[in-house]
Every structure is written in C-alpha cells, then in structure tokens.
Amino acid sequence: MSVTPPSSADAGWRLESTYAALPKLFYVRARPVSVTAPQTVLFNRALAEELGLKADALDHPDAAPLLTGNLLPAGAEPLAQAYAGHQYGHFTTLGDGRAILLGEQVTLTGGRFDIQLKGSGQTPFSRRGDGRAALGPMLREYIISEAMHALGIPTTRSLAVATTGEAVYRPKPLPGAVLTRVAASHIRVGTFEWAAGHGDKEALRALADYTRARHYPETAEAESPYLAFLQAAIDRQAALIARWQQVGFIHGVMNTDNMALSGETIDYGPCAFMDAYDPATVFSSIDQRGRYAYANQPPIAQWNLARLAEALLPLLHEDEAKSIELANLALEAFIPAFQRHWLTGMRGKLGMFTDEADDAALVDDFIEWMRKTRADFTLTFRTLAGDGAAAHGLTKDASFRQWHEQWTARLSRQPQSEEAVRARMQAHNPAVIPRNHKVEEALQAAVEQQDYAPVKRLLEALARPYDDAAAHSEYSTPPPPGGQPYLTYCGT
Incomplete structure (x- = not known):
C-alpha cells in the first residue's frame, strides 16, 4: 500500500539563510536547474532525523523532486557561493559551478547545517561546465563520507542521492545524479582567498566575523580575535589531518578550495583508503607528481593554511610587518600540533593509556616496519588489537618480533589490564573501511545494472567499523594480490 507523504512544508524544514547576510561579493542568487525524471536511490534516514526532518516525508518517490532541485523546500533561498582556490599550487577563481546552497537547516537542538544540492546544474561559476554530476561519483561521496562519519572523523555528510533521468558526458554518457550534501558550512580557505583577492577589507572582516561566530565562538573574547581565529583553525586542521593519517585515508585533491574552515573533510573526489602501507601512495589519476600523496598531507595542510594566513593579514595587525610576524608564528604551531594529535591517536591504536618519552619512536619503528613489508594498514593494526599476530604470521618476521x-x-x-588495552585498541582500529575493490564492485552494480543492493550492504558494514562481527566479514578483507594500481577520478 502506498503512503502519501506529507507536503514539503510538513517535512520538518527549518531553513534559514544567514550566509546571504554577507556582502554580495560572496554569492550569487541561483536556482537549481530542473531535471527530467528524478528518482531517489539512496536516502539517509538516520541523518534526516538528526536534522529534525521527517524521514517518511522525504524517503518517498513523490519527494524526489525536492532532492534534485525541481522543487524547493520551504524556506529555501538558493544561492551559489563564490570562492577562489589554489589548485595544485596555482591560484584560480572558482565558485559553485555545479552546486546550490538551499539554506541552513536549524535542528531542534539549535544546530545549524548547510543543505546543498551537488550536481544541480549550471551557475554563473560553471566556466563552460554543464553543472551536472554523474551517478558514480555521487554514490562514492555518499559511501566515503558516511564511512568517515562512522569512524568518528569530522566530515560533511550525505542525505540523499537522486538520479536525474538524464545523461552526463565524462567523456562517455553516464547516468546523472544529484547529491544532497550536509555540512557545518561550506566556507573554505578559498572563500577567504576570494575576499583577499578583491582587496575588500570590510568584506574580508565580515566573512571572518561570520566564520568565527559560526565555528569558533570561543575567539570572541580574545585580545586579538582574528589571530585567535587563525590559531584555532590551524589546530583544528592539524587534528583533522592526523585523523586521516591514522586510518590511511588519502583525500587526493587537497586544493585550498577543498579545505573547510569548519574542520570537516569536504569534497570526496579522487579519494581512497590505503591497503598496503606506502607513504608515497597516490590514488588520483591527475596527481602525477604525488603532491597529495599520503605522506604529503600534513605539509600540504600547512601550505593551505599559509594561504589562509595571507588572506587574513589585513586583519591581524595594522602594521603589515607585524601581521606577517604573527601569521608566521601561528603557522609554526601546525607541525607540533599535528604531531601531538597524531601521537595521541597512535597511542590509542597501540593500547597506550599513559605517556612515555619514547612512544613516538616506538610508533615510528612500527610504521617503518609496515613500510618495508608493505603490510596492510588497517588489517595489521586490527590484528594487533585482537592479539592475532602469531595467527597471521607476523611473528615469523624477526624485525617484527x-x-x-x-x-x-x-x-x-x-x-x-590486558582486557582494557585490547578494548582501547579495538575502539581505535577499525575492522572495516571502504576497501577500494568493494567500493568499485558496489558502484559498478549501481551504475551499470541499476542494482543498489551492493551499495546498501556496503553502507551497513561501514556503519559499524569497530564491531567484532565486522572483523570477519567480506568487507574487512584486503583485495587479492597482483591487481592493477587503483586510480580514482574527480568526476567533473
């Protein structure tokens, strides 16, 4: 028996648009471009409920037009955000070329989250692009972002994927789709670069004040609030990158427009998780020189933050030389902060409750052994957590012993106790990650056969990454040896 969903007005939308109160330098009004035959293929009921939305009203065929932009939810004030960015080290002006921000959903507890449609058609920032997205990359973002959330890593999330009934060309025809992305905000380092590039100090100040109020309210009472904001942003990014490194996650395209000031992981294009440990691992098909390799993620994050510091210079001090001095001192704190967050996380992965001076060297020695033996990153740590080193043959290696x-x-x-150590390790070492071969299997079934069952099974496993039962599932198994190097693509 079919159920008629409540209307859009009854779906629990509580949208506001505080971003639109910023100077118009930062956005243009734009509406999503309608699609031919919207159909919801994935819907995140748990996230909908967290947002205060009525899942039954949105997880229904009649609601698909809301999830592609054919219809707008109550209270929406759609716009495309303007920003710039350093892409592979080269500055360029950008903006939302295939995304529309509908507004900010205010939860019943007062939380505020951007609701964005990705793949929603051309905007003034499309730069000759079609503004559309292919189904495969949108499903990938849904899968990886929800996996990161389950791992406890700050991330944007995915509310839904809906197909459009239209083809996109990348370069061959592919089914089109729209992702509904949820984020603490979409303010990026590149947003500040955009303001600085226009030389508009008051617009820059307005953006900084808005970002501080939304994400760093603790800086309001600081003696130098903009410097405190920069320092807090640096520490938050250091913590985020440390979390990536601790699970073998490689973002793949750490341009400054892909660094969110909220401290969330954003934009899941050519991203993937390492299998065999190699610090030089690159998955992006276009990263020929390894700029965004696993080992380079911390220094690239610091490089990106230097671009934020440059943009903020007019606000740090009236004297330019003093501003540069303050910015440099703030940036020097990144590596120590990253190392602190990294070591804290690694102590958890290795069952350490206390601090000892030689802990960093012990961690480094283990990581170096993994590099030399190309040990599987996730499985090796989980094996230690289960005290299965002997069963997996690790103790046959003299250097490991x-x-x-x-x-x-x-x-x-x-x-x-030993039991407490094991429990700590199992809580810090996932059994299940989005193994690249399993992700590709699921995407292939969805895109080529319209079979979404493998995607849903994968999502169920990824939602419980630390469960003992998951440790024995097909999703915890590394890929067969001898396969081709894994490559991912940005999808644009």
Whole structure:
C-alpha cells in the first residue's frame, strides 16, 4: 500500500539563510536547474532525523523532486557561493559551478547545517561546465563520507542521492545524479582567498566575523580575535589531518578550495583508503607528481593554511610587518600540533593509556616496519588489537618480533589490564573501511545494472567499523594480490 507523504512544508524544514547576510561579493542568487525524471536511490534516514526532518516525508518517490532541485523546500533561498582556490599550487577563481546552497537547516537542538544540492546544474561559476554530476561519483561521496562519519572523523555528510533521468558526458554518457550534501558550512580557505583577492577589507572582516561566530565562538573574547581565529583553525586542521593519517585515508585533491574552515573533510573526489602501507601512495589519476600523496598531507595542510594566513593579514595587525610576524608564528604551531594529535591517536591504536618519552619512536619503528613489508594498514593494526599476530604470521618476521617485545614491555609499565588495552585498541582500529575493490564492485552494480543492493550492504558494514562481527566479514578483507594500481577520478 502506498503512503502519501506529507507536503514539503510538513517535512520538518527549518531553513534559514544567514550566509546571504554577507556582502554580495560572496554569492550569487541561483536556482537549481530542473531535471527530467528524478528518482531517489539512496536516502539517509538516520541523518534526516538528526536534522529534525521527517524521514517518511522525504524517503518517498513523490519527494524526489525536492532532492534534485525541481522543487524547493520551504524556506529555501538558493544561492551559489563564490570562492577562489589554489589548485595544485596555482591560484584560480572558482565558485559553485555545479552546486546550490538551499539554506541552513536549524535542528531542534539549535544546530545549524548547510543543505546543498551537488550536481544541480549550471551557475554563473560553471566556466563552460554543464553543472551536472554523474551517478558514480555521487554514490562514492555518499559511501566515503558516511564511512568517515562512522569512524568518528569530522566530515560533511550525505542525505540523499537522486538520479536525474538524464545523461552526463565524462567523456562517455553516464547516468546523472544529484547529491544532497550536509555540512557545518561550506566556507573554505578559498572563500577567504576570494575576499583577499578583491582587496575588500570590510568584506574580508565580515566573512571572518561570520566564520568565527559560526565555528569558533570561543575567539570572541580574545585580545586579538582574528589571530585567535587563525590559531584555532590551524589546530583544528592539524587534528583533522592526523585523523586521516591514522586510518590511511588519502583525500587526493587537497586544493585550498577543498579545505573547510569548519574542520570537516569536504569534497570526496579522487579519494581512497590505503591497503598496503606506502607513504608515497597516490590514488588520483591527475596527481602525477604525488603532491597529495599520503605522506604529503600534513605539509600540504600547512601550505593551505599559509594561504589562509595571507588572506587574513589585513586583519591581524595594522602594521603589515607585524601581521606577517604573527601569521608566521601561528603557522609554526601546525607541525607540533599535528604531531601531538597524531601521537595521541597512535597511542590509542597501540593500547597506550599513559605517556612515555619514547612512544613516538616506538610508533615510528612500527610504521617503518609496515613500510618495508608493505603490510596492510588497517588489517595489521586490527590484528594487533585482537592479539592475532602469531595467527597471521607476523611473528615469523624477526624485525617484527623485536618491535613486539618492546611494545609489550611498554604496555606492561602501565596499570591497565590486558582486557582494557585490547578494548582501547579495538575502539581505535577499525575492522572495516571502504576497501577500494568493494567500493568499485558496489558502484559498478549501481551504475551499470541499476542494482543498489551492493551499495546498501556496503553502507551497513561501514556503519559499524569497530564491531567484532565486522572483523570477519567480506568487507574487512584486503583485495587479492597482483591487481592493477587503483586510480580514482574527480568526476567533473
């Protein structure tokens, strides 16, 4: 029996548009371009409920036009955001060329989240592009972003994917789709570069004040609020990148327009998780020189933050030389902050409750052993967490045995029980990540056969990454040896 959904007005929308109160330098009014035959293929009921939306009203065939932009939810004030960015080190002006911000959903507890349609058609920033998105990349973003959320890593999230009934060309015809993306905001380092590039100090100040109020309210009472904002943003990014490194995640396209000031992971294009550990791992088909390789993610983050600091110079101090001095001092804090966040996370992965001076060296020795042996990043840590080193043959390696002896001696010097150590390790070492071969299997079934069952099964497994039961599932198994190097594409 079919159920008639409540109207859009009854779906729980509580949209506001505070971003539109910023100077018009930062956006243009634009509406999504209608599509021929919208159909919802994935809907995130749990996220809808967190947002205060009525899932039954939106998880219904009649609601698909709302999830592609054919209809607008109550209270929407659609716009395309303007921003710039350094792409592979080269500055360019950008903007939302295939996305529309509908507004900010205010939750019942007062939270505020951007609701954006990605793949919603041309805007004034499309730069000869069609403004559309292919189904495969939108499904990939849904899968990876929800996996990151389940891992406890700050991230934008995905409310829905809806097909459009129209083809896009990349370069061959592919089914089109629209992703409904949810974010703490879509303010980027590139947004500040856009303001600085226009030389509009008051617009820059308005953007900084808005961003501080929305994401860093603690800086309001600081003696130098803009410097405090820069320092807080640096520390938040250091913490985020450390979390990426701890699960072997490679973003793939760390341009400044893909660094969100909220501290969330944003834009899942050529991203993937490492299998065999290699710090030089690159998955992006266009990153020929490894600019965004796994090992380069911390220094690239610092480079991006230097671009933020440059944009903020007019606000840091009236004297330019003093502004540069303050910015440089703030940036120097990034590497120590990253190392602190990294070591804290690695202590958790290795079952350490206490701090000892040699912990960093112990971690480094283990990582170096993994590099030399090309050990599977996720499986190796999970094996340690389950005390299965012998069962997996790790103890046959003399260098591993030597490290293992040092590690067990280190654990013996803390008061916690062996059970507490194992529990800590299992809570920090996922059994399931979005294994590249499983992601591709699911995407292929969806795109080529319109079979979404593999995607849904994968999402169910990824929602429980630390469960013991998941450790024995097909989704915890590395790919067969001898496969071709894995490549991903940006989808534009």
